[in-house]
Each structure stands twice: as structure tokens, then as C-alpha cells.
Amino acid sequence: MAQESRIDVALALKEGQAEPGSAEVAELAATLAPEVWFAGALERSEGGGRQADxxxxxxxxxxxxxxxxxxxxxxxxxxxxxxxxxxxxxxxxxxxxxxxxxxxxxxxxxxxxxxxxxxxxxxxxxxxxxxxxxxxxxxxxxxxxxxxxxxxxxxxxxxxxxxxxxxxxxxxxxxxxxxxxxxxxxxxxxxxxxxxxxxxxxGAWIPLILQQLAYFFEDVTPAGPDGVKQADLIRSPAAQQLLWAWVENSKYSGPVATSSPxxxxxxxxxxxxxxxxxxxxxxxxxxxxxxxVGLPLPAGEVAFDWQALIASATARFQADRGEKQKIGGMHLGLAVRRSTTTDVPALDGAPGGTLDSFGKVADALKAKISDDFRSGTFVPSVSxxxxxxxxxxxxxxxxxxxxxxxxxxxxxxxxxxxxxxxxxxxxxxxxxxxxxxxxxx
CATH class of the missing domain: 3.40.50.1820 (Alpha/Beta hydrolase fold, catalytic domain)
Structure with a gap:
């Protein structure tokens, strides 16, 4: 019998660090993009438009x-x-x-x-x-x-x-x-x-570690226009219905395959x-x-590693199946979370239509990322x-x-x-x- 595709989050306290003050949190918030993560706009063609009849x-x-x-x-x-x-x-x-x-x-x-x-x-x-x-x-x-x-x-x-x-x-x-x-x-x-x-x-795919990061930093990120917050797309009904693997928050441990009701x-x-x-x-x-033939993304390797005074985020490309495989982690003040997955395929590098998901999150955090690592698979060819x-x-x-x-x-x-x-x-x-x-x- 196949193992259950799941995520596990280990929670810990960061040693030797005090809880950040309001000024430090405000400074961090000022660096984060107040926008919906993973959303995008189609690039309009020059001369391709026409008014509807x-x-x-x-x-x-x-x-x-x-x-x-x-x-x-x-x-x-x-x-x-x-x-x-x-x-x-x-x-x-x-x-x-x-x-x-x-x-x-x-x-x-x-x-x-x-x-x-x-x-x-x-x-x-x-x-x-x-x-x-x-x-x-x-x-x-x-x-x-x-x-x-x-x-x-x-x-x-x-x-x-x-x-x-x-x-x-x-x-x-x-x-x-x-x-x-x-x-x-x-x-x-x-x-x-x-x-x-x-x-x-x-089903579609957005890396589980990136979903977690959207939830994790949302509480210290100012809301965008009309009160929209960065995880609003990933928690939306459409995302829950389209994504093969989904998590409801940054602390969630449990099944991820079709996990949403x-x-x-x-x-x-x-x-x-x-x-x-x-x-x-x-x-x-x-x-x-x-x-x-998929994308040349090394399964399980670090896509970006961001360090700030009171916070950090590491995102790895999805490991290929296996048990308790590292996919990254995050911390803010004393709270530290490290995530692993079991029996989740390496979908970031699968053949398919791509999305600059890693790039979007890195840009929101102002983290450095290689141009080669910005995009992973969103709609696998088999889907x-x-x-x-x-x-x-x-x-x-x-x-x-x-x-x-x-x-x-x-x-x-x-x-x-x-x-x-x-x-x-x-x-x-x-x-x-x-x-x-x-x-x-």
C-alpha cells in the first residue's frame, strides 16, 4: 500500500533570541510586499486589442x-x-x-x-x-x-x-x-x-513551502488595496479546488493530497x-x-535562503517522494518552523506549464534568487x-x-x-x- 502524501511541521523556539519589539516588526513589515501572492496579469500585446461589439x-x-x-x-x-x-x-x-x-x-x-x-x-x-x-x-x-x-x-x-x-x-x-x-x-x-x-x-501545483510562507508572513504584512492579504489567493475556494496538494496554514501537519474538503x-x-x-x-x-523532459531544478535543493534581523525563510525545491524530506523552514522572532514531506513527487521540475512561483515569493521577501530558479511547474503536462x-x-x-x-x-x-x-x-x-x-x- 502506498504511503500517504503528507507534510509535517516541526515547531520550536529559536535559542538566544528575544521576542521582537513593535519597531522591529514594523521595520520588517515595511520590506514585505502588500499584495496577493501568486497572482499575476496577462501581458497585453501591442496592437492586439479591439473593443468588444x-x-x-x-x-x-x-x-x-x-x-x-x-x-x-x-x-x-x-x-x-x-x-x-x-x-x-x-x-x-x-x-x-x-x-x-x-x-x-x-x-x-x-x-x-x-x-x-x-x-x-x-x-x-x-x-x-x-x-x-x-x-x-x-x-x-x-x-x-x-x-x-x-x-x-x-x-x-x-x-x-x-x-x-x-x-x-x-x-x-x-x-x-x-x-x-x-x-x-x-x-x-x-x-x-x-x-x-x-x-x-x-490538478495544479504550487509548492507547499511557498504556500506556508504566504500564510506565515501574512500577519506582519500590511494589507493591500481593499484589505486584500497575501494568502487570499492560496486560501481561496478556487485554489483549494484546483491544487492537488494544499495546506490550510503554516502550522498544518497532515495529508496534503486533496486535503481540502x-x-x-x-x-x-x-x-x-x-x-x-x-x-x-x-x-x-x-x-x-x-x-x-522537465525543468532543470534539483529536487530537494535550496531555491532561496533569506535572512533578516528577526526573520528568515528557506525554500527548497520539492523532494522526490521519500519520507520526511526537507522542503524548507521559516522563523519570526522566537517561532521556528521546519517542514518535511512524505511521498510527495518532485513536481517543481516536472514537464508542464510554468509559474514564477519561487520568483514571486523571493521578490516579495526581497530575497536573492537565481534566474534559473524563479519558475517551477504549475500545470504538469500529464494533467x-x-x-x-x-x-x-x-x-x-x-x-x-x-x-x-x-x-x-x-x-x-x-x-x-x-x-x-x-x-x-x-x-x-x-x-x-x-x-x-x-x-x-
């Missing part, structure tokens, strides 16, 4: 909570109306969607070619972007917003051309859930093709709806490689490709060289991989060409 307000209800969002509609020909809809949902982040930014980003020109959306619009395909008022809320809630958007598209459509529906990152999970639920409810979603863009079908509930809801929509052709792309493995136990080798047979046994009909392990949601010419060829056919 119309914007719809959307909403949905989940657990007596009303979730809201918007759909930005870009007509291929405004005189003809909405005829060939391509519906694409925004992904995981904190706060509201920036739909103009999403359009500009995915419309980035490449290799002397127009961007994705300009190519689709040029083929007579209308683009509908789905955004959410709270990207960090429950996936089920934003799936209700997506359902409202899909049904609005069907109602507004001229003719009977079937839809393409999908999204980037969490947006691919939101629309997967929405389509599967509609099928279970016997509602015709009129969708021919489903598309996920580097979506974490079996919210992830358990989300996976159960997915199972009730058949896991994936059955009707449409299911396409997916991964920003990682398929040949098993973006929706291979057939257990999303709870992760009974898969993250560095698997993915064969055609693996894909045939997986949950998607066709999958394209990047030429290297690029940043999560990266615009790669080969991936965009692949999408245009299949959506436009």
Missing part, C-alpha cells in the same frame, strides 16, 4: 450565492450577427477578469501571423470571451456563470452553427464542468468542440456529471513537453493532457514520456504539446496553429 451581464447561483460575470462579444461581421460562436473563458487569478486584456493577450501576433482571435474572426468565427467577477471563487459558481453565457450565445445565435466552448487554465475546467452539467440535465448545449488551454484537469466536493460533483462532457470533440493543449489517472492519489509518474497510447486512454480526443516547458498560458505559434486548424475546419 457588445457586452452581456451574466450570473448564476451556487450555494445560495450569486456569482456574476460578463461576456464580451466580438463579431466576425457585425451586420450578420452571431453566427459561428467561439466561447472562451478566463482562468485562475484573484479578483475580476480583464476581458480586454484577455483578448489582447490571446490575440498576440506570432511568427509573422495575426493573433488567434484575428485569425478566427477572419474565418467568420465570432469570439465570445467569458469573464468572472471573482475568478477565485468556487469553480461550480463560475460554471453557473458560464452556463448563463452559453445559453445566451445559443439564444442570440443566427442560424444553427454549433459552438466551440472552452477556456484557458481554470476557464477550461469551468467550461468542462458547465458542459458536463448541462448534459446531465438533458440540456442541449449545442457544442461541437470543447477546448482547454493548459487546464489542470487532474472543497476539492473533495468539487471532484465528487464532477463525477456526478460524468467528469467530462460526452457530446463534443474534446481538444486540449499543454504548455509543457510530452517527452518527459493538462487529461491522462487517465486518479486525481486524488496521483498514481502517475509526473515525468512520464507521453505516448499516443497514453493519449488514447485519456479523456481528451486530441492533445497538442508545446515545444518546451513554457510559462503557463504562453502563446506558442505551434499551439495556436493547431487550434486554428481544428476550430476552423
Amino acid at each position: 457588445v457586452v452581456w451581464d451574466l450570473s448564476g447561483t451556487y450555494k445560495d450565492k450569486t456569482a456574476r460575470g460578463k461576456a464580451a462579444v466580438y463579431y466576425a461581421n457585425p451586420k450578420l450577427g452571431l453566427r459561428r460562436p467561439f466561447v472562451f473563458a478566463d482562468g485562475f487569478n484573484y479578483g475580476p477578469s480583464d476581458l480586454p486584456g484577455l483578448f489582447a493577450y490571446f490575440n498576440t501576433p506570432y511568427d509573422g501571423k495575426q493573433g488567434l482571435f484575428d485569425q478566427l474572426l477572419g474565418q467568420g468565427i465570432d469570439v465570445v470571451l467569458l469573464g468572472f467577477e471573482e475568478r477565485h471563487t468556487y469553480i461550480q459558481a463560475n460554471a453557473e456563470v458560464a452556463i448563463d453565457g452559453i445559453l445566451r450565445v445559443i439564444a442570440e445565435r443566427v442560424g444553427d452553427e454549433r459552438l466551440t466552448v472552452g477556456g484557458v487554465s481554470m476557464g477550461g475546467i469551468v467550461t468542462r464542468f458547465a458542459l458536463a452539467k448541462l448534459e446531465t440535465q438533458k440540456v442541449d448545449h449545442q457544442t461541437r468542440t470543447y477546448l482547454s488551454y493548459d487546464s489542470p484537469h487532474n 472543497l476539492r473533495k466536493e468539487f471532484l465528487e460533483d464532477l463525477r456526478r456529471f460524468g467528469d467530462y462532457p460526452a457530446v463534443p470533440l474534446k481538444l486540449g493543449v499543454s504548455n509543457g513537453r510530452r517527452d518527459g 493538462a493532457a487529461a491522462l487517465a489517472f486518479d486525481p486524488v492519489t496521483w498514481d502517475v509518474v509526473p515525468t512520464l514520456s507521453i505516448t499516443d497510447a497514453d493519449l488514447e486512454n485519456g479523456h481528451l480526443d486530441e492533445v497538442a504539446f508545446d515545444t518546451d516547458n513554457h510559462e503557463h498560458s504562453h502563446i506558442s505559434g505551434g499551439l495556436i496553429d493547431w487550434i486554428v486548424a481544428r476550430v476552423g475546419r
Whole structure:
């Protein structure tokens, strides 16, 4: 029987050090970034933007909570109306969607070619972007917003051309859930093709030591705009549901694989709806490689080591399985915490779409870090490709060289991989060409 994937935190008092005074704590707080850790913004393309022809307000209800969002509609020909809809949902982040930014980003020109959306619009395909008022809320809630958007598209459509529906990152999970639920409810979603863009079908990864650091230093970090604190994204419902391994605070010892009740509930809801929509052709792309070649990050080695007068933080790359493997530690005043993991794979260096998670935390602490160590894997290729493995136990080798047979046994009909392990949601010419060829056919 396999061991339980878990974390253990040893608590101790730092010898020879007094409890820091208010002035020392204030000095430390002044050096820490008052912002949500792990959040980011898509880099807008120069000249890639365009004003939407119309914007719809959307909403949905989940657990007596009303979730809201918007759909930005870009007509291929405004005189003809909405005829060939391509519906694409925004992904995981904190706060509201920036739909103009999403359009500009995915419309980035490449290799002397127009961007994705300009190519689709040029083929007579209308683009509908789905955004959410709270990207960090429950996936089920934003799936209700997506359902409202899909049904609005069907109602507004001229003719009977079937839809393409999908999204980037969490947006691919939101629309997967929405389509599967509609099928279970016997509602015709009129969708021919489903598309996920580097979506974490079996879970995403943010290093456990970095999650702990977000919680640990939060109490002495001033809140950002609107009272937002640095661990608000990592503790959000969406993070709990998307991350394969999650911890609830910096002191937590115990299981980490699907440890949040919210992830358990989300996976159960997915199972009730058949896991994936059955009707449409299911396409997916991964920003990682398929040949098993990951990032050159030494498992178990120090990524950065930060020392201040009254505080410190050490972050190691995730060790590969094993028992009581060191992943780092932290201290503030007298409190010292050292963390180890058992049977957790070395996911930082797995093939996949990357996130500059180590870099973001090092920058927030003003710690020195090598450029080579800034980014680790966020969405492993085996997850973006929706291979057939257990999303709870992760009974898969993250560095698997993915064969055609693996894909045939997986949950998607066709999958394209990047030429290297690029940043999560990266615009790669080969991936965009692949999408245009299949959506436009």
C-alpha cells in the first residue's frame, strides 16, 4: 500500500533570541510586499486589442450565492450577427477578469501571423470571451456563470452553427464542468468542440513551502488595496479546488493530497456529471513537453535562503517522494518552523506549464534568487493532457514520456504539446496553429 502524501511541521523556539519589539516588526513589515501572492496579469500585446461589439451581464447561483460575470462579444461581421460562436473563458487569478486584456493577450501576433482571435474572426468565427467577477471563487459558481453565457450565445445565435466552448487554465475546467452539467440535465448545449488551454484537469501545483510562507508572513504584512492579504489567493475556494496538494496554514501537519474538503466536493460533483462532457470533440493543449523532459531544478535543493534581523525563510525545491524530506523552514522572532514531506513527487521540475512561483515569493521577501530558479511547474503536462489517472492519489509518474497510447486512454480526443516547458498560458505559434486548424475546419 502506498504511503500517504503528507507534510509535517516541526515547531520550536529559536535559542538566544528575544521576542521582537513593535519597531522591529514594523521595520520588517515595511520590506514585505502588500499584495496577493501568486497572482499575476496577462501581458497585453501591442496592437492586439479591439473593443468588444457588445457586452452581456451574466450570473448564476451556487450555494445560495450569486456569482456574476460578463461576456464580451466580438463579431466576425457585425451586420450578420452571431453566427459561428467561439466561447472562451478566463482562468485562475484573484479578483475580476480583464476581458480586454484577455483578448489582447490571446490575440498576440506570432511568427509573422495575426493573433488567434484575428485569425478566427477572419474565418467568420465570432469570439465570445467569458469573464468572472471573482475568478477565485468556487469553480461550480463560475460554471453557473458560464452556463448563463452559453445559453445566451445559443439564444442570440443566427442560424444553427454549433459552438466551440472552452477556456484557458481554470476557464477550461469551468467550461468542462458547465458542459458536463448541462448534459446531465438533458440540456442541449449545442457544442461541437470543447477546448482547454493548459487546464489542470487532474490538478495544479504550487509548492507547499511557498504556500506556508504566504500564510506565515501574512500577519506582519500590511494589507493591500481593499484589505486584500497575501494568502487570499492560496486560501481561496478556487485554489483549494484546483491544487492537488494544499495546506490550510503554516502550522498544518497532515495529508496534503486533496486535503481540502472543497476539492473533495468539487471532484465528487464532477463525477456526478460524468467528469467530462460526452457530446463534443474534446481538444486540449499543454504548455509543457510530452517527452518527459522537465525543468532543470534539483529536487530537494535550496531555491532561496533569506535572512533578516528577526526573520528568515528557506525554500527548497520539492523532494522526490521519500519520507520526511526537507522542503524548507521559516522563523519570526522566537517561532521556528521546519517542514518535511512524505511521498510527495518532485513536481517543481516536472514537464508542464510554468509559474514564477519561487520568483514571486523571493521578490516579495526581497530575497536573492537565481534566474534559473524563479519558475517551477504549475500545470504538469500529464494533467493538462487529461491522462487517465486518479486525481486524488496521483498514481502517475509526473515525468512520464507521453505516448499516443497514453493519449488514447485519456479523456481528451486530441492533445497538442508545446515545444518546451513554457510559462503557463504562453502563446506558442505551434499551439495556436493547431487550434486554428481544428476550430476552423
